[in-house]
Ligand code: SF4
Ligand code: SF4
């Protein structure tokens with residue numbers, strides 16, 4: 258992991274794994290991890306609320322003290338450690354609807370930089386006509402129309418489109 262790893266995405270990856278591995282015998286592990294996973298998924302999709310952070314901490318504590326075996330007792334650790342060390346990344350996802358690593362695709366923002374040579378290729382291929390511009394001039398993306406398909410970035414001949 259490095260600065261390009263999204264900590265919320267990492268926490269959700271581990272929680273998803275725990276949900277699949279939980280045997281379901283006890284309620285705190287079975288239901289608690291499912292609820293934590295739902296909250297994390299919502300945050301990575303830009304549907305999080307600021308109260309989710311305390312809700313995650315509260316669920317984590319409950320699961321740790323009341324689960325029967327080691328799987329449940331350690332299940333919240335990735336969430337707790339990422340919250341402890343990278344809480345600002347959770348806040349960025351919830352408040353700013355942004356994933357600066359560009360990992361959470363629902364939060365991606367495509368921007369055309371000044372490297373654009375105005376070839377018009379992106380505007381001609383955008384499925385929702387979200388790109389405007391005149392030939393040989395820098396083009397612009399209307400983020401309210403963009404459906405984040407990534408076609409423009411993948412086809413720009415000069416790498417002028419950034420995702421962040
Ligand atoms: S804590 Fe252990 S016993 Fe309880 S549901 Fe999870 S895996 Fe099963
Ligand atoms: S494909 Fe790239 S260079 Fe061509 S108009 Fe779009 S952003 Fe500019």
Ligand code: SF4
Nearest residue numbers: 383403404406407409
């Ligand atoms: S990401 Fe897709 S929808 Fe958004 S501007 Fe680029 S081509 Fe259009």
